[in-house]
Amino acid sequence: MKKKLFLILFASIFIAYGCSKDSDTPDDSKKTEEEEKEEEMFPDYVAPTYADDYASIASWDLRARWNLANVHDPSVVYDGKYYYMYGTDASYGNAHDGHGHFLYRKSEDLVNWKFEGMAMSQTPEWVVDTLNDQRSRVGLDPITNPVFGHWAPSVRKVGDKYRMYYSIVVDNYIGNGLPNTAENFDYTWTERAYIGMMESTSLLMNTWEDKGMVVCSVSDRGNDWSRDSRNDWSGYFKFNAIDPSYIVTPEGEHWLIYGSWHSGIAAIQLDAETGLPLNEFDINNESTWGKPLYTRSSGSRWQASEGPEVVYNENTGYYYMFLAYDELSVAYNTRVCRSRNVDGPYYSYDGSDITNGGEIYPIITHPYAFKNHSGWVGISHCGVFQNETTGEWFYSSQGRLPANTGGNAYSNAIMMGQVRKIRWTEDGWPVVMPERYAAAPEKEISEDELLGSWEHITLNYSFQNQQTSVSLNLSSDHKASGALTGTWSFDATKKILTIGSTQLCVERELDWEADPRELTIVYSGISGNGRSLWGKKVN
Missing domain, CATH: 2.40.128.10 (Lipocalin)
Structure with a gap:
């Protein structure tokens, strides 16, 4: 299983920072020339004041103050009044534990967000039932209380309802069924992951009806789930059933793009009415697992790429597949490729077909630092969305603070949600703005x-x-x-x-x-x- 299994390794530590003002400190009330000029040009603009380091308000009891704190793998959808952002079960100090799954929040302006809670109250029963049915078919004992990970939802509006495709990972060893720890290791791989789907007619009411499994992790290696060591990463499963991206083409076709690390990314066509696979998904029939779209390194089962997000831009006529590269805590960076067809082939910036292997360019986000700030790392696994009224495009992701920021040994577990504007070059490639979106005034730039x-x-x-x-x-x-x-x-x-x-x-x-x-x-x-x-x- 990929490195996202190490998503939250940190204890709940909350540090509040204070400062003192010496008697010889300059008077802060005196405005600079730049500040006075800005106030004159934009008298009504107020910049957001929330802190990048939210450690002091990270607890569940202070969730009303989170704004964009504790965001990971976001997906954003608009209901006509509010933008809703949904994400992976991840929070500083595991503050969300015991409160449900898939954190979500809403906003009217993409700047100020109200944390609403969790979209799913408990893991659907079908997950354990399906898991143990699959285990019994190959002679394995059932797992009574699996260890779950709830990751990376994809939410889209379809007609008068909304569909959420979500990932649930089973973090137990296949052989003995015990939780994935060094002490329990039995030289087998960890169990499969599942992508399920649920529907809602009201995001405001947070009422969802679960529709069951869409796809699950599949293996082309029969019952040979043995593993040399915990450092063996040549994955047992061919396609890892996580990180869904859901898209409806202009022609009305519905597609699910999914996968990570392992053998890469696949696309499977869905039935428009049900949102489930158009052709029945069969773990024993490789032709039903989806069409391969991308593999970073041909023949490898340790790809270091994940989180596909596929969107269509009607102005360019291209489908764009955004991908997260490398491990998530620091190295995460975003690449993008494009195709005239939703199911490929997709091409890199230099025009090369990357279906069967290759590095994707452009790089559109990467760990960085401007002066006077620690900068950001772990900036990827994006949600890409468009304001249908203005036509503007946006990129959303988490950003992590580097380790030991402000003297906090656990600062790399700070996951701040970030929304950035996307522009499109004249030759049809997306670029992401270096500063986060803050609803700056639209006055013409001279x-x-x-x-x-x-x-x-x-x-x-x-x-x-x-x-x-x-x-x-x-x-x-x-x-x-x-x-x-x-x-x-x-x-x-x-x-x-x-x-x-x-x-x-x-x-x-x-x-x-x-x-x-x-x-x-x-x-x-x-x-x-x-x-x-x-x-x-x-x-």
Whole structure:
């Protein structure tokens, strides 16, 4: 089973931070020139004030103050009034334990979120029944009280109802049926995972009707579930039934894309009326398991890729598959590929078909740090969604603080939900903004606002390492120096900054690293070799 089994390893530790003010500290009430200018330009804008490090309010008793605290593997859907965000069972200090499954919250503006509780009160009975029926068929004893993981839901509106596809993992060894611990290891793999589905007509009321199993983990290795050691990662199951992504094509076809690590990602067509497989799913019939879409390394059962999210952009005519790469606590980074067909083939930025193996580019998120902040790691397993009124696209994911941030040994278990705006390049690739969405005013950006100093980050791939910023300067004579060089120009209508031959999508966003937080200008683009270029105006 993949590394997400180690999702929550930390004890419940809550640390509150305080500060003192020396007598010779400057008077904070005096506004800077930049603050006064911003207040003059945007008198009604109020920046969000919630802290990135939420350790001091992480307990269940303080959940009313969470906002975007304790978010992992989010999926976002809109009901006409509220955005709802659903996610994996994960929280700092395991604060959610014993309160149900699949944390969810709602928002009217994508900035201020109210935590609502859990979407599922208890694990559906069909999971244990199905598990033990499958075990009995191969001569194994039943597991009375399995250890479950509840992961990565995908929620979509279909007509006048909503469907949630969810993952439930059984974390017990196949052979002896005991929980997955070093003491219980019996040289067998852990049990299978299941994807189920439930429907609702009211997200506000949180009333769901469970429809049972959609797919489960499947093996092409018969009853040979033996394993050399706990460090043997050549997975027994071919497709790992987790991380569903649900999409309805413009032609009205319904598809489930699922899988992770193991042999990669598969797509299975669904019946539009029931939401269950169009052709009966049979664990003994490989043709019913789904069509392979992607494998990072051909022939490997330890892919280090997961969390597929597939969306269709009618303006480009492409389906886009976003994928999370590497382990989730630090190295997580997001790649994207595209296809003219929902079931592939999908192509990387360089035009290569990645169905049977290959690295995907562009890299659109990666561990990073601007100055004056610890930065973020573990930024991936995204939910991608569109505001149907404005046409704007958004990227949602968790971001983790690096270890030992603020002296907290457990800070890497801080999982802050993040929403970022997506723009699309002229050749039809998505880029994600370097700063989180904060409903910045939509006032037109002038060329004069671009003059001056910037922080620039190139999201080169570096396992478990943050990319840090270097300086860039845009001068009034339209010369760029520093990280990027050449002549620059700005198309205010398209909000495109061009430096040399590099085009960058520009937005007004919040500088979350500033103290106090203030509005600024940011850019995001893609380099010729498929790495994101991020920039933030600093003065």
